[in-house]
Amino acid sequence: MSQIQYLARIQFDFGAIASLGDEIARLGLKRPLLVTDAGVAEAGILQRVLEAARPSEPVVYDGTTENPTERSLLDCMEIWNDRGCDGVIALGGGSPIDLAKAVALLSSHGGSLVDYNVKRGGSERIGKVSRQIAIPTAAGTGAEVGRACVMSLLDGSKCVAVNLNMVADVVICDPELTLSLPPRLTAATGIDALSHGIETYCSPMENPPAAAIALDAVRRAARWLPVAVQEGNNREARREMMMAALMGGMCLQKSLGGAHAMATPLGELHLHHGTLIGILLPHVLRFNAGHADLAYADLRGAANLPEDAELHAWLTDFVSGLGLPTRLAELGVAAGVLPGIADKASKDHLARTNPRPAGPEDYLTMLRDAL
Amino acid sequence: MSQIQYLARIQFDFGAIASLGDEIARLGLKRPLLVTDAGVAEAGILQRVLEAARPSEPVVYDGTTENPTERSLLDCMEIWNDRGCDGVIALGGGSPIDLAKAVALLSSHGGSLVDYNVKRGGSERIGKVSRQIAIPTAAGTGAEVGRACVMSLLDGSKCVAVNLNMVADVVICDPELTLSLPPRLTAATGIDALSHGIETYCSPMENPPAAAIALDAVRRAARWLPVAVQEGNNREARREMMMAALMGGMCLQKSLGGAHAMATPLGELHLHHGTLIGILLPHVLRFNAGHADLAYADLRGAANLPEDAELHAWLTDFVSGLGLPTRLAELGVAAGVLPGIADKASKDHLARTNPRPAGPEDYLTMLRDAL
Numbered sequence: 001m002s003q004i005q006y007l008a009r010i011q012f013d014f015g016a017i018a019s020l021g022d023e024i025a026r027l028g029l030k031r032p033l034l035v036t037d038a039g040v041a042e043a044g045i046l047q048r049v050l051e052a053a054r055p056s057e058p059v060v061y062d063g064t065t066e067n068p069t070e071r072s073l074l075d076c077m078e079i080w081n082d083r084g085c086d087g088v089i090a091l092g093g094g095s096p097i098d099l100a101k102a103v104a105l106l107s108s109h110g111g112s113l114v115d116y117n118v119k120r121g122g123s124e125r126i127g128k129v130s131r132q133i134a135i136p137t138a139a140g141t142g143a144e145v146g147r148a149c150v151m152s153l154l155d156g157s158k159c160v161a162v163n164l165n166m167v168a169d170v171v172i173c174d175p176e177l178t179l180s181l182p183p184r185l186t187a188a189t190g191i192d193a194l195s196h197g198i199e200t201y202c203s204p205m206e207n208p209p210a211a212a213i214a215l216d217a218v219r220r221a222a223r224w225l226p227v228a229v230q231e232g233n234n235r236e237a238r239r240e241m242m243m244a245a246l247m248g249g250m251c252l253q254k255s256l257g258g259a260h261a262m263a264t265p266l267g268e269l270h271l272h273h274g275t276l277i278g279i280l281l282p283h284v285l286r287f288n289a290g291h292a293d294l295a296y297a298d299l300r301g302a303a304n305l306p307e308d309a310e311l312h313a314w315l316t317d318f319v320s321g322l323g324l325p326t327r328l329a330e331l332g333v334a335a336g337v338l339p340g341i342a343d344k345a346s347k348d349h350l351a352r353t354n355p356r357p358a359g360p361e362d363y364l365t366m367l368r369d370a371l
Numbered sequence: 372m373s374q375i376q377y378l379a380r381i382q383f384d385f386g387a388i389a390s391l392g393d394e395i396a397r398l399g400l401k402r403p404l405l406v407t408d409a410g411v412a413e414a415g416i417l418q419r420v421l422e423a424a425r426p427s428e429p430v431v432y433d434g435t436t437e438n439p440t441e442r443s444l445l446d447c448m449e450i451w452n453d454r455g456c457d458g459v460i461a462l463g464g465g466s467p468i469d470l471a472k473a474v475a476l477l478s479s480h481g482g483s484l485v486d487y488n489v490k491r492g493g494s495e496r497i498g499k500v501s502r503q504i505a506i507p508t509a510a511g512t513g514a515e516v517g518r519a520c521v522m523s524l525l526d527g528s529k530c531v532a533v534n535l536n537m538v539a540d541v542v543i544c545d546p547e548l549t550l551s552l553p554p555r556l557t558a559a560t561g562i563d564a565l566s567h568g569i570e571t572y573c574s575p576m577e578n579p580p581a582a583a584i585a586l587d588a589v590r591r592a593a594r595w596l597p598v599a600v601q602e603g604n605n606r607e608a609r610r611e612m613m614m615a616a617l618m619g620g621m622c623l624q625k626s627l628g629g630a631h632a633m634a635t636p637l638g639e640l641h642l643h644h645g646t647l648i649g650i651l652l653p654h655v656l657r658f659n660a661g662h663a664d665l666a667y668a669d670l671r672g673a674a675n676l677p678e679d680a681e682l683h684a685w686l687t688d689f690v691s692g693l694g695l696p697t698r699l700a701e702l703g704v705a706a707g708v709l710p711g712i713a714d715k716a717s718k719d720h721l722a723r724t725n726p727r728p729a730g731p732e733d734y735l736t737m738l739r740d741a742l
Contacts, residue, residue, distance in 0.1 A: 009535075164380075208614050209621055212587040213580045220579075243579050250580055 008145045008167050010246065014235065016174040017135070020052040020089075023170045027131045029087035033080055034058035035100040036091040037065070040137055045177050049091055049135060059083045064092065067270065068099040069152045070113055070159075076103045087131035090168070093189070094141035094273075097134050101149035101166045104129040113151055116161040126163035134168035137177045139228070139241035140189025140274055142196060142249015144171045158268070173246055175238040187229045187322035188274035190241055194221035195277045196248030197302075199257040202288060202295045203353040210254035215302050217247035222303040222318070229322050257354035258284040258345070262363060265344035271331050278319040279328055283366040284354070286312035291356035328371045338367040379516045379538050383617065385606065387545040388506065391423040391460075394541045398502045400458035404451055405429035406471040407462040408436070411508055416548055420462055420506065430454045435463065438641065439470040440523045441484055441530075447474045458502035461539070464560070465512035465644075468505050472520035472537045475500040484522055487532040497534035505539035508548045510599070510612035511560025511645055513567060513620015515542045529639070544617055546609040558600045558693035559645035561612055565592035566648045567619030569656070569670060570628040573663045574724040581625035586673050588618035593674040593689070600693050628725035629655040629716070633734060636715035642702050649690040650699055654737040655725070657683035662727035699742045709738040 011019050024032060034053075040046050041062045050058065061076050079085065080103060088107075090100030102113055108129045109116070116122040134144040148162040181189075197217035200210060221244040227237035259281040266276050289296065289312065300309055320326050342364035345351060351358060358366075382390050395403060405424075411417050412433045421429065432447050450456070451474060459478075461471030473484055479501045480487070487493040505515040519533040552560075568588035571581060592615040598608035630652040637647050660667065660683065671680055691697050713734035716722060722729060729737075 208587060208591075209584045209618055212583040212618070216579060216583040247580055247583070 008171050009169065010145070010171040010173060012173040012243070012246065014174065014176050014239065016172050017049060017052045017177065020049065020133070020135070020172060021054055021056060023133055023172065024053060024056040027087060027133070027169060029056065029131060031083060031085050032056060032058045032087040032089050032133070033076065033083070033085040033103065034060045034089040034091055035064060035076060035096045035103060036060070036062050037096055038062055040092045040096075043180055045137055045180075046091065053089075058089055059085055064096045064099050066095055067152055067267070068095045068102070068150075070154045072099055073102050073106065073113060073151060077106055080107050087133070089133045089135065091135045091137060093136065093138045094143040097136070097143040097146070098149040098151065100132055100134070101129075102151055102161070104132045105149070105161060105166060113159050113161065114153060117159050118162045119160070123162045126161065126165050128165055132168040133170045133172065135172045135174070135177070136242070136245070138181055138185065138189040139175075139178055139238070139245035140192040142193065142245050142247075142252065144168065144173065145246065145249040146252070173242050175235065175242045178238050178242060179233055179235070181232065183229045183232065184323065186232065187225070187324050188272055188278065189245070190221060190225040190228060190274070191278040191319060191322070191324065192274035193241065193245035193248040194218060194225060195259060195281050196252060196256070197221060197244070198281065198285070198299060199259060200251045200254040201299060202257055202292045202355045203255045204355055205254050205353055207254040210251040213247045214251040214254065215298055217244045217251065218299060219302040220244040220247070226318075226321060255353035256350045258287065258351060258358055258363070258366070261348040261351040261354065262341060262345040262367065264348055264350070265341045266333070269333065269337070271333070275324060275331065278322075278324045279326055279331075279370050280366070282312040282316040282319070282326075283370045285315060287358065287362065287366055288354065288356045295355070328367070333371065335368070335371060338371065339364055342367055379542050380540065381516070381542040381544060381617065383544040383614070385545065385547050385610065387543050388420060388423045388548065391420065391504070391506070391543060392425055392427060394504055394543065395424060395427040398458060398504070398540060400427065400502060402454060402456050403427060403429045403458045403460050403504070404447065404454070404456040404474065405431045405460040405462055406435060406447060406467045406474060407431070407433050408467055409433055411463045411467075414551055416508055416551075417462065424460075429460055430456055435467045435470050437466055438523055438638070439466045439473070439520075441525045443470055444473045444477065444484060444522060448477055451478050458504070460504045460506065462506045462508060464507065464509045465514040468507070468514040468517065469520040469522065471503055471505070472500075473522055473532070475503045476520070476532060476537060484530050484532065485524060488530050489533045490531070494533045497532065497536050499536055503539040504541045504543065506543045506545070506548070507613070507616070509552055509556065509560040510546075510549055510609070510616035511563045513564065513616050513618075513623065515539065515544065516617065516620040517623070544613050546606065546613045549609050549613060550604055550606070552603065554600045554603065555694065557603065558596070558695050559643055559649065560616070561592060561596040561599060561645070562649040562690060562693070562695065563645035564612065564616035564619040565589060565596060566630060566652050567623060567627070568592060568615070569652065570630060571622045571625040572670060573628055573659060573666045573726045574626045575726055576625050576724055578625040581622035584618045585622040585625065586669055588615045588622065589670060590673040591615040591618070597689075597693060626724040627721045629658065629722060629729055629734070629737070632719040632722035632725065633712060633716040633738065635719055635721070636712045637704070640704065640708070642704070646695060646702065649693075649695045650697055650702075650741050651737070653683040653687040653690070653697075654741045656686060658729065658733065658737055659725065659727045666726070699738070704742065706739070706742055709742065710735055713738055
């Protein structure tokens with residue numbers, strides 16, 4: 001049985017941010033809380049977004065950390081209550097967007113985040129949450145159309161809350177906001193977008209609309225990511241990459257595979273997600289070769305490769321061509337941690353939709369090859 | 372600015388209808404009103420659906436006419452009120468699905484349908500409507516994921532209400548329900564699905580996810596519609612066509628073009644929509660040739676045609692090969708009505724997204740060529 005779902009209202013274009021004031025009014029928000037991080041504020045993007053929000057004057061929280069924490073969530077809830085906020089605006093990458101979802105959840109449902117942990121069945125209790133507007137500042141995760149938030153609890157453990165009711169009411173994608181993203185971050189986030197298209201397309205889960213979107217995301221990212229990295233001010237490249245990231249987020253309902261199954265536990269070492277994916281995915285593509293032939297043929301076509309090209313070899317060159325590392329050792333990963341990572345990866349729910357079944361030994365082999 | 376939106380929760384597979392009872396319970400419906408038509412009841416499909424609804428026992432209305440009327444709506448509302456219904460299940464083609472949307476609207480908002488007429492701005496006032504489950508019994512309109520209902524008012528005029536709040540909460544697509552559809556109806560509804568992919572893909576409105584879905588819908592319909600018509604029991608063909616119809620419905624947000632702009636006024640003569648589209652679309656494709664070259668190249672690829680093939684010639688052969696008429700005269704359309712149809716078509720909102728601008732004279736030429 002395939003379950004297919006599409007949600008979220010998306011405004012997409014250069015200058016789309018100008019619609020923020022209208023969207024705030026349309027949602028009837030009197031005092032929205034804007035959740036962002038210091039980097040976005042320093043880049044001057046926050047200021048431009050606050051101007052676009054007028055006449056609304058959002059309350060700003062810019063303390064989001066790279067992996068959002070329950071500490072930040074509690075700070076946001078204190079602001080929410082003190083200032084009488086009635087909706088949340090997420091501005092940034094995956095972290096502020098996840099944090100904003102948690103704020104929308106607790107402000108409407110009360111309790112603690114752990115009460116809604118998907119692993120304990122708590123996510124099923126999530127009903128309509130507070131109003132949310134998501135504004136991505138990078139072309140990568142596609143979290144702007146996501147239904148989940150991943151947070152580190154005070155005890156250090158990870159908590160994931162997932163429910164369709166947590167999808168943002170409005171998404172504003174303005175490629176203008178990504179023009180100032182430095183090459184390294186453009187490359188690392190862009191590889192994540194590309195990987196969403198590749199891994200969801202190879203997933204055995206049946207969802208033809210998601211597959212069609214995934215393949216087009218691969219086509220755009222394969223062509224335009226190198227341009228966006230080399231020419232940050234190339235508007236067409238920025239636009240195409242933001243669309244590729246959005247489409248990558250839209251097809252995640254088809255689920256991912258081995259690269260993301262390994263990136264999740266490795267991420268707990270505070271390594272950049274996209275950078276990890278760029279290192280891991282070629283090894284997963286080599287491992288899966290021969291187990292998803294039709295998908296591989298379509299992916300070669302989307303990446304404009306000859307019929308006999310090896311996807312994993314192409315991707316390795318593609319990643320290094322972007323100036324990204326191709327070995328885990330370059331990120332300071334030590335061989336000793338790999339067995340534990342391999343074990344966690346094989347148990348990750350994303351491992352279930354890798355086209356070739358893989359056990360701890362398989363993941364350990366891939367990780368050692370990637371070291 | 373491109374606005375991109377996807378909605379609806381879709382269960383898709385052979386046997387998916389078995390989930391109806393659970394979905395009714397999940398929505399908390401105690402006494403749903405099931406809206407269908409006599410044909411569906413006579414085909415034995417209604418009985419199978421009622422069995423799948425257990426333990427729920429929906430109240431049945433099977434008086435839906437081919438072009439749903441306000442008369443049927445008033446009858447449904449009387450039943451709704453007398454029996455204390457709390458949600459609506461649409462079973463059938465576009466007509467019961469549109470009627471069910473109108474029931475969901477009036478039962479939650481009160482007033483008359485005309486109060487919500489999009490042409491008078493009434494549709495903007497539509498908020499959350501009564502719960503809806505949509506179950507298509509043909510692979511064609513894609514109305515199961517639609518946001519609009521088109522009804523004939525008591526005074527004979529057409530009323531269209533459109534709002535995202537009218538999208539069904541749950542869609543159950545079970546190809547099993549289409550196995551008994553006769554060849555002629557399979558062909559006429561299937562051509563509508565194919566045309567949604569073709570016209571939305573040629574529309575200048577920018578919506579890459581919709582475009583990706585549209586192209587895949589064309590690929591499926593071009594390959595499998597002839598099989599579904601020739602071998603009604605071919606399960607793969609029925610499944611692929613139901614997916615093509617669903618995808619065709621999902622990409623309608625990219626808007627259509629000239630064929631649908633002409634089919635709307637012609638439909639007021641009570642002619643079958645899909646049959647009209649099969650006659651009209653080749654002439655629109657010939658008119659647009661040279662004004663959407665990139666789209667045409669992709670469509671040729673999706674239909675597996677040589678690079679120098681003419682789309683309009685291919686579609687004419689495709690339509691006649693399905694045993695469908697290729698001339699309006701075969702439907703009893705008289706030359707005298709064409710100028711009026713051409714005038715209405717040129718003013719239809721769908722004419723705005725035809726890739727080549729067309730005026731009344733252009734439409735009249737196409738209509739005369741199609742006569």
